[in-house]
Amino acid sequence: MTDFEDRLTSALHSAGDAAPDATGLAPAARRRAGVRRRRTALTSAAAVVAVGIVVGGVALQGDGDEGPSQxxxxxxxxxxxxxxxxxxxxxxxxxxxxxxxxxxxxxxxxxxxxxxxxxxxxxxxxxxxxxxxxxxxxxxxxxxxxxxxxxxxxxxxxxxxxxxxxxxxxxxxxxxxxxxxxxxxxxxxxxxxxxxxxxxxxxxVTGVDANGCTPHPADSTPAVAPGDLRLCRYGVDDWLEQSELLSGRDAAAAVAALGAAPAKGDRMCTMALTGPRIHVTTVDAQGWVTLDACHGFAWVDGEHDLTADVLYWVLTPGWTGGVDGDVPLPEMLRQ
Amino acid sequence: MTAEFDEWVAARGPGLLRLAYVLTGNRADAEDAVQDALARALPRWDHIRSVGDPDAYVRRMVVNAHTSWWRKFRKRETPVAEAFVPVAERATTGEDRDRVWRSCLRLPEAQRVAVVLRYYEQLEYAEIAALTGVAEGSVRSRVSRGLAALREELGEEHDDD
Structure with a gap:
C-alpha cells in the first residue's frame, strides 16, 4: 500500500467509529418486515405467473424431451x-x-x-x-x-x-x-x-444502437428526427448503460424541462466531473447532463441547474444510481 | 428463528452500520439502509442461513440499498443528521482523516462503493466484483480512478511506492 492508501484506510476506519449505535436494530427490522409483509400480501393478489433465468455459475439444463432450438x-x-x-x-x-x-x-x-x-x-x-x-x-x-x-x-x-x-x-x-x-x-x-x-x-453494437447511441461517448452521433429526443446514458466508466428515443409529447415535455431549468448559480465545484452522464440530442441541440448537482448542465443557451423535471426526463426507466449533491428529485421515475 | 436472527444482528449489526455510515456519510441513511436490508432478510432467514453465508448476503443488501435510487427518494423524508461541510472549510481545521473521508463521499457512487469496499472492508478485487456484479477489471478501474480523483481533490502527489 502507498502512503496515501494507508491514510485513506485510516480515514475510513476513523469515520466508521462515529457510526450510530446498533441498539434496537433487530426490533426495527422486525417492524419493517411486518409492514412489508402486509404490503406484499396486497400486491401478490395480482401477481402474474411467469418464467425465470439465472446467470453466474449456475447450470442450465434441458429436460430431454424437448431439445434446444437454434x-x-x-x-x-x-x-x-x-x-x-x-x-x-x-x-x-x-x-x-x-x-x-x-x-x-x-x-x-x-x-x-x-x-x-x-x-x-x-x-x-x-x-x-x-x-x-x-x-x-x-x-x-x-x-x-x-x-x-x-x-x-x-x-x-x-x-x-x-x-x-x-x-x-x-x-x-x-x-x-x-x-x-x-x-x-x-x-x-x-x-x-x-x-x-x-x-x-x-x-x-459496433456503430450505434437502434436509438442512435454509441457504446462510448462519441464526437458525432446520427441526426435525430424533428420532434424526437435521444438519451444516451453513460456510466462512470464511459460505457453506454442505456439508450432511449423519446418522441411526440414526451420529447416536447423533455425539451421544455431542459429549457426551463434556471441558470446555474455562481459557485465553485471542487470535484472534477466524472459522470454518470446523459447525452441529450434533439434535431437542433445537444448537451450533457451530469448527475452532479454542483456542476449543473449545459444546454442551448448556457449552463443550468439540475431540476426535478430535468431528472424526470433524462433518467431512463430502470435507472438505479444516485445523484451527487442536493438535487430536487422528481416524485417518481418514468416507467 | 427469532432468537437466532437477533443473535446474528447483535454480532454483525454494528459492523454493517459502520459500513453503511462510511458509505453514506449520514447516520439516518445508514440506519435506514441496514434496517431495510435486515427487514428483507428476516422473512427468509432460515433459507439464507441454509444456502450460504448470511454475512455476505446482508452486506451485499446493505451496499445495494445504499446505491438504490429509491433510497435517494426516501432521504427527503428523513431528517439529515449532519450538515455536509464543504471541503474547503474542513481543510482549515487540519482534521486530515475527516477531510479524506469527506472527499471520498464526493466521489461518483460507483467509485465510492469500490473504494470503500477495498480500503474499509479490505476486500479483494474479486470479492468486490462478486458483490457488486461487475467484472474484476471494472472494479480495478474504479478504484484506480477513485484514488486519482481523491488525490487531485486533496492536492496530493502521486506516490508509486
Missing amino acids: VATDPQSSSAAVPTDEGRVETWHDVSVTVPSGWGHGSLSTWCIEGSEPGTPVVERPEGVVEDIACTPATGYGVRFFEAAGQHLEAFSPGTVNKSVGQEFPRKSWQGWDQAGSNGVLVVAPTQDEAERVLASFER
Missing part, C-alpha cells in the same frame, strides 16, 4: 433493429436486445420480495439494485445483461433456448444466452416462442 443470431452485425410496437430495444455496453414492451426493469432475483410467484419479466443490468435474499427459484423472468468474465454458461450452446428443470429457474421456463465480445445476455421467458424471439434479437 436461434439465428449474428452477434457481429451492427445493423440496429428499429423499435416496433412489438418491443423495445434495450442496450447495455455494446450489446442490445429487443424485449416485449410490457417487460419492466429491475432484478430477476427479487421477485419474491413482492409476490409469491415469479412475476412480470424485467430487464436487469449489472449494478442495478440486487436484493439478494435467496428467492427460490433464484431468478424470475426477463433479461439479464452480464459481463462475460467469470460467467459459466457452458451448460448449453449460445444462441439456443432450452427448457429448464433446475430449481434455479421457474418450472418449465425457457432459457437461452448469447455473448458478443466481453458482454452477453441471458433470457428467461415463459414460452419457447418468446425466448427465441428475444434471443434472436441479440446483437453487438
Whole structure:
C-alpha cells in the first residue's frame, strides 16, 4: 500500500467509529418486515405467473424431451433493429436486445420480495439494485445483461433456448444466452416462442444502437428526427448503460424541462466531473447532463441547474444510481 | 428463528452500520439502509442461513440499498443528521482523516462503493466484483480512478511506492 492508501484506510476506519449505535436494530427490522409483509400480501393478489433465468455459475439444463432450438443470431452485425410496437430495444455496453414492451426493469432475483410467484419479466443490468435474499427459484423472468468474465454458461450452446428443470429457474421456463465480445445476455421467458424471439434479437453494437447511441461517448452521433429526443446514458466508466428515443409529447415535455431549468448559480465545484452522464440530442441541440448537482448542465443557451423535471426526463426507466449533491428529485421515475 | 436472527444482528449489526455510515456519510441513511436490508432478510432467514453465508448476503443488501435510487427518494423524508461541510472549510481545521473521508463521499457512487469496499472492508478485487456484479477489471478501474480523483481533490502527489 502507498502512503496515501494507508491514510485513506485510516480515514475510513476513523469515520466508521462515529457510526450510530446498533441498539434496537433487530426490533426495527422486525417492524419493517411486518409492514412489508402486509404490503406484499396486497400486491401478490395480482401477481402474474411467469418464467425465470439465472446467470453466474449456475447450470442450465434441458429436460430431454424437448431439445434446444437454434436461434439465428449474428452477434457481429451492427445493423440496429428499429423499435416496433412489438418491443423495445434495450442496450447495455455494446450489446442490445429487443424485449416485449410490457417487460419492466429491475432484478430477476427479487421477485419474491413482492409476490409469491415469479412475476412480470424485467430487464436487469449489472449494478442495478440486487436484493439478494435467496428467492427460490433464484431468478424470475426477463433479461439479464452480464459481463462475460467469470460467467459459466457452458451448460448449453449460445444462441439456443432450452427448457429448464433446475430449481434455479421457474418450472418449465425457457432459457437461452448469447455473448458478443466481453458482454452477453441471458433470457428467461415463459414460452419457447418468446425466448427465441428475444434471443434472436441479440446483437453487438459496433456503430450505434437502434436509438442512435454509441457504446462510448462519441464526437458525432446520427441526426435525430424533428420532434424526437435521444438519451444516451453513460456510466462512470464511459460505457453506454442505456439508450432511449423519446418522441411526440414526451420529447416536447423533455425539451421544455431542459429549457426551463434556471441558470446555474455562481459557485465553485471542487470535484472534477466524472459522470454518470446523459447525452441529450434533439434535431437542433445537444448537451450533457451530469448527475452532479454542483456542476449543473449545459444546454442551448448556457449552463443550468439540475431540476426535478430535468431528472424526470433524462433518467431512463430502470435507472438505479444516485445523484451527487442536493438535487430536487422528481416524485417518481418514468416507467 | 427469532432468537437466532437477533443473535446474528447483535454480532454483525454494528459492523454493517459502520459500513453503511462510511458509505453514506449520514447516520439516518445508514440506519435506514441496514434496517431495510435486515427487514428483507428476516422473512427468509432460515433459507439464507441454509444456502450460504448470511454475512455476505446482508452486506451485499446493505451496499445495494445504499446505491438504490429509491433510497435517494426516501432521504427527503428523513431528517439529515449532519450538515455536509464543504471541503474547503474542513481543510482549515487540519482534521486530515475527516477531510479524506469527506472527499471520498464526493466521489461518483460507483467509485465510492469500490473504494470503500477495498480500503474499509479490505476486500479483494474479486470479492468486490462478486458483490457488486461487475467484472474484476471494472472494479480495478474504479478504484484506480477513485484514488486519482481523491488525490487531485486533496492536492496530493502521486506516490508509486
